[in-house]
Amino acid sequence: MTVLTRGTERTAAQEQPSARRRNARERAWAVAFASPYLLHLVALTAWPVLASLFFSMTEYDLMSPPRFVGFGNFARLFGDETFWRTLGNTAYFAVLFVPTQTALALLLAIALNQRLRGMALFRAAYFVPVVSSWVVVAYVADAVFNPQTGIANQVLGLAGLPAENWLQDPVLVIPTLAAVAVWKGVGYMMVLFLAGLQAIPEERYEAAKIDGASAWSRFRYVTLPGISGTTFLVLVLTSIETLQSFEQVYVMTDGGPHGASELTVLYLYRQGFQFFQMGYASAVAWVLFVLVLALTLVQFRLQRRWVHYA
Amino acid sequence: MRVRMLAAAAAVLALAATAACGGGSAGDDGTVTLRLGFYAAAGDPADTTMRELVKEFSAANPSIKVQLEVAPYVKFFERLRTQIAGGQAPQVWLSDGVLVQEFAARGALADLTDRVKTVNAADYSGIELNRDQKGRVFGFPQGAQTPVLFYNKKLFAEAGVAEPTAEWTYDDLAAAAKKLTKDTNGDGKPDTYGMRVYSPGFTESWWPIIKAFGGDIVTDGNRKVVVDSPEAKAALDWMLAAMGKDGFAPDYVTTEALGKGAVHALFATGRVAMSYGIYARTLPAVNAKVDFGVAPLPKGPKGRGNVAIVNSWVVSKAASPAQADAAWKWITYFAGEGPQSRWARLGEAIPINKKAAASALPADRGKVFLEALDAAGDLGTNAVWSEYTEALAKRVNEALSGATPVATALKTGQQEAQQVIDRFYAGQTQ
Structure with a gap:
């Protein structure tokens, strides 16, 4: 560092090597300071990712050395009916979950974006399920959807409707899981929307009012464009979360009845950790990664048409 | 400076490596x-x-x-x-x-x-x-x-039904179970069932029943799935009748709705008068102070189907x-x-x-x-037991829930379970 203070009388030619040395030293220090993170990144992220790519091209049961099979696992995957069924289940779950949670989170955020007494309490109430573990949520869900003792069937009974087997019915199981997932996750997205709503300048609403815009028009032409960045973030986060969904089905249905709620990550887990097929499980993981990436890229491409960053 | 930094980096790496490795060996x-x-x-x-x-x-x-x-x-x-x-x-x-x-x-x-x-x-x-x-x-x-037949002595006495003996057949079991099934509150649904036949754990459910009816699940060193048989179909039909037209056993949904592991609570809480149970099931029954006895599995057309x-x-x-x-x-x-x-x-x-x-x-x-x-015989154990039994159980459970005809479920289950076994053993020398 002292070189800098003494360098005023030096020529440009003299300065160049010392500047290079200084830059090199600063770079070295930067690397040294960043090394704990870099070590973490290399050892715990990059290395496992690369290893799983390698394992996806092997037969690997964790106990004997991996045997290279090229794209054999991927070929098997494309002919694996169960894999496609789990992907279908995941897509169905996503189609129900993503729009419902996004719309409900927005509605709640608008409802709770008021300066009223006790509003913090309401906001906290919606956030409680977010911080609860899936095991706890599963118990709550059982209290609602248990076919014998659950509240849902009691309500249906009061309305004179027949009881349903919510989580034991192959048709109802995914909508029921999506409903529970929305209940658990909506609070988090609501907080994101609240932040987005509060970032919209009040003057825009005032200007719209002066121009005679109705409440709906203000929502349509001021609020929605104003929170389009948040909406995009919520959609991307929720989509990724859905495609990676595991814990909920593991705890609540274990993929049942008869595989009707088996999502792709649960299938991956079973192949790897129950059936000793780590190579095949890695192939499933990579296909899923490519799908998540593709979906996210599509969402990024489409955002140009409807997201406004003010 | 460079030397010092390299040394520091080496120290960090060494520390990480030490932390990552487990210890412990012979002294x-x-x-x-x-x-x-x-x-x-x-x-x-x-x-x-x-x-x-x-x-x-x-x-x-x-x-x-x-x-x-x-x-x-x-x-x-x-x-x-x-x-x-x-x-x-x-x-x-x-x-x-x-x-x-x-x-x-x-x-x-x-x-x-x-x-x-x-x-x-x-x-x-x-x-x-x-x-x-x-x-x-x-x-x-x-x-x-190994599973045997658990029975609730109090419920048998109340219904005036003779306790199970070693000579019981599946017909005797069904006849007693019907008498033990009671709708005490008159809501049209039994409050006490005679027998629990379905369980997500097949060791205490369809596996011994299929064997007792003369069917088998795997043969040839447990590498050939043979569950698609008239005997296995008869066994599953008997179970379906128990949960359906005969009505002496809780159905698939009722049992599944109890949640993971809670199926055994059916016997311990007196909701069923009889149940197949392994030795470990004595503990919840004893803890719940159920006055119970055990009897050999009933005789089917081809024995009792004992497994362990x-x-x-x-x-x-x-x-x-x-x-x-x-x-x-x-x-x-x-x-x-x-x-x-x-x-x-x-x-x-x-x-x-x-x-x-x-x-x-x-x-x-x-x-x-x-x-x-x-x-007892073994439970069809082989190198891919977890995977092939899951593939098979999924199909059998479809049949027992009424979602798929028994014949179709057995056929598909056999094919899928066999695929799992073949995939592993193809090219294996062991």
Whole structure:
């Protein structure tokens, strides 16, 4: 560092090597300071990712050395009916979950974006399920959807409707899981929307009012464009979360009845950790990664048409 | 500066490497460190008893230093697989009986055949159930499970029905179960069922029933799935009738809605008067103060269909000779009459030491369990047991829920389970 203070009388030619040395030293220090993170990144992220790519091209049961099979696992995957069924289940779950949670989170955020007494309490109430573990949520869900003792069937009974087997019915199981997932996750997205709503300048609403815009028009032409960045973030986060969904089905249905709620990550887990097929499980993981990436890229491409960053 | 930075980086790497590696091996002073793994929930009586036994074993064998590695069942086996992959598996661990061949076929276990020859096999139950197609033994029994017929004496007395006998057939079972089924509150649904026939755990459900009806699940060294048979269909039809037109058993949905593991509460809470149950089911019934008895499984057209699971100690193939010797010492210690009697007091498993079994089991129930164990076959164990049985169970359960016709489910189940087995054994030399 002292070189800098003494360098005023030096020529440009003299300065160049010392500047290079200084830059090199600063770079070295930067690397040294960043090394704990870099070590973490290399050892715990990059290395496992690369290893799983390698394992996806092997037969690997964790106990004997991996045997290279090229794209054999991927070929098997494309002919694996169960894999496609789990992907279908995941897509169905996503189609129900993503729009419902996004719309409900927005509605709640608008409802709770008021300066009223006790509003913090309401906001906290919606956030409680977010911080609860899936095991706890599963118990709550059982209290609602248990076919014998659950509240849902009691309500249906009061309305004179027949009881349903919510989580034991192959048709109802995914909508029921999506409903529970929305209940658990909506609070988090609501907080994101609240932040987005509060970032919209009040003057825009005032200007719209002066121009005679109705409440709906203000929502349509001021609020929605104003929170389009948040909406995009919520959609991307929720989509990724859905495609990676595991814990909920593991705890609540274990993929049942008869595989009707088996999502792709649960299938991956079973192949790897129950059936000793780590190579095949890695192939499933990579296909899923490519799908998540593709979906996210599509969402990024489409955002140009409807997201406004003010 | 560069040297210092390199040194610092090397130190960080060394630190990380040290933190990542596990320790523990044989010492130079003649002591052997033996890492011993078993599954139990923290604070479970089994956990406490195992620790006491390890303490006694260590006191009697001061040259063996035992390090315990305990975790609940699912966590234990998840961790074990990664430990094996990293060359960090315990030297001896308790394996679920149905998983012994899965580990053995993948080269993770030491062959215990020669060591087993050194003990008097007639003193122990279950050794033969662990023998593979080539006559090798990779696990030594720790405790055994086999299903028998549990019945609630109070409910039988109230209904004026004679208690089950060893001569009962499936028709006798159905006739009694119908009489025991009661709708006490008049809502049109039974409050007490005569029998629980469906269970997500097939050991206490369709597996022995199919066998009793003359069908089988796997043959030819457990590599050929043969469940698609008229006998197996008759068995599942009997179960469907029990849950449907005969109405003496809770249906699939009612049972599944109880949640994971709670199916056994049906008997312990008196909601069913009879149920197939392994030895471990005595514990919840005793704790719930149910006045119950056990009887042999009823006779079907082709016998009783007895099956057994023998949870076993296994030794890691990666264990050093000294560690393998120490592991075998532990295994034979645990198989002794004293430790086996202590373990039997937990009410969890049938002791595999025959003397301990004769003295430690309750007199009224012990005989039934021991006779069932003697008559039992294995549960179709092979290198891909978890996977092929799941594929098959999925289809059988579809049939038992009424979602798929029995014939279709059996046909598809057989095909899918066979695919799993074939995929593994194609190209295998073992």
